[in-house]
Amino acid sequence: MTTMKHGGAADERFGAVADAFFRNFAGHGELGAAVTVFAGGRKVVELWGGVADERDGRPWERETIVPVFSCTKGVVALCAHLLAQEGRLDLDAPVSRHWPEFARGGKESITPRMVLGHRAGLPVLDRVLSFEEILAWTPVIHAIEEQRPLWEPGTAHEYHGHVFGFLIGELIRRITGLTPGAYFRKAVGDELGLRAWIGLPREELPAIARLAEAEGRPAMPGPESLPVRIVTMNGAIPFPGLEQPHGWNDPALLAAEIPGAGAVASASGLAGVYAAAATGLDGSPRLLTRDTLTGALREQAAGASWSGFPDVGARWGSGFLLDAPRFRPMLGPRSFGNDGAGGQFSFGDDEDGVGFAYVANRMIGHGDARARGLVSALRDCLAGG
Numbered sequence: 001m002t003t004m005k006h007g008g009a010a011d012e013r014f015g016a017v018a019d020a021f022f023r024n025f026a027g028h029g030e031l032g033a034a035v036t037v038f039a040g041g042r043k044v045v046e047l048w049g050g051v052a053d054e055r056d057g058r059p060w061e062r063e064t065i066v067p068v069f070s071c072t073k074g075v076v077a078l079c080a081h082l083l084a085q086e087g088r089l090d091l092d093a094p095v096s097r098h099w100p101e102f103a104r105g106g107k108e109s110i111t112p113r114m115v116l117g118h119r120a121g122l123p124v125l126d127r128v129l130s131f132e133e134i135l136a137w138t139p140v141i142h143a144i145e146e147q148r149p150l151w152e153p154g155t156a157h158e159y160h161g162h163v164f165g166f167l168i169g170e171l172i173r174r175i176t177g178l179t180p181g182a183y184f185r186k187a188v189g190d191e192l193g194l195r196a197w198i199g200l201p202r203e204e205l206p207a208i209a210r211l212a213e214a215e216g217r218p219a220m221p222g223p224e225s226l227p228v229r230i231v232t233m234n235g236a237i238p239f240p241g242l243e244q245p246h247g248w249n250d251p252a253l254l255a256a257e258i259p260g261a262g263a264v265a266s267a268s269g270l271a272g273v274y275a276a277a278a279t280g281l282d283g284s285p286r287l288l289t290r291d292t293l294t295g296a297l298r299e300q301a302a303g304a305s306w307s308g309f310p311d312v313g314a315r316w317g318s319g320f321l322l323d324a325p326r327f328r329p330m331l332g333p334r335s336f337g338n339d340g341a342g343g344q345f346s347f348g349d350d351e352d353g354v355g356f357a358y359v360a361n362r363m364i365g366h367g368d369a370r371a372r373g374l375v376s377a378l379r380d381c382l383a384g385g
Helices: 012-027 069-085 114-116 130-134 138-146 159-178 178-192 201-209 226-232 251-255 267-278 290-294 370-383
Strands: 006-009 032-039 044-055 195-199 262-265 335-339 345-347 354-360
Touching: 006 012, 012 044, 012 114, 012 370, 032 114, 032 370, 044 267, 069 114, 069 159, 069 178, 069 195, 069 262, 069 267, 069 290, 069 335, 114 159, 130 138, 130 262, 138 159, 159 178, 159 226, 178 195, 178 251, 178 267, 195 267, 201 251, 262 267, 267 335, 267 354, 354 370
Parallel strands: none
Antiparallel strands: 006 044, 032 044, 032 354, 195 262, 335 345, 345 354
């Protein structure tokens, strides 16, 4: 490994990824960030730099962690596919097989795969919950039980924001007896020593980077609009809302299990999740078999959404974003990942044997070029042999 400035190292073959990482600081307004790449189960890039907290200049370090927003969905989806692989969860059987109270109000036919593919008709809840109710978990579950689908399940798609995590998370809880964050740590995180959590332990709070918004970030639509209701749970969780009560710099929010968007991770922790799924880490067996991953990669949703949101090029498999050149280019047809609202991006690919993650604390938003440049450099490195 060739040592790089700021912090970390990159194999010589992957030097272009390091170059792209440092260009982000020079040309894209980077504050603090990290990128990690695994290839063949071995860490070949681990770089970090910049400032973790611009209030006091605390530097970004190897162990620094940051909220990763909807990258959380990939962690939850991995847990669902692990249970399916073990024969404990049938992704194509009704949710009510494990959760009888769910089967009312037109939800009888909804399957876990419909939820994972954002096709269940449940992108938002009618019931308005308080922040405290959301943290308590059970009120959210009761609200999901009461909810009627907005369309016939399976016939259209709309991003399921927070409901995705709570619904799949409740299935995980009913099957394993553990909340999704606890199950992830038991099944994956603790065993592999990965710095990624859904529900941040108190002792990890000193290592967290503080989020900051980029200047000129576009304003959100009105609070009654469907996209805002989806990402804020009807206003209970502000977005971006970093400094508002219960915003994304609030330790109470980070410590809670918000399984659609609330994970906190380092770049190496998040890349390790995908490397473990796709190839295994340091000689360990891969977590998801090729057949399991092939099922997850079948396209479930693409094109314009139910509400008429235009086709931006995104493609969804079962819980994962798929390679989409116009939206989130990865490496190819065996790539699977998730992005996060702050610009974070993570994915795996079992054809190229890669686990990748980029995380940052400067929230730039739609059109963010930082991760795109890193993935483009990684693609060139792999193509160059």
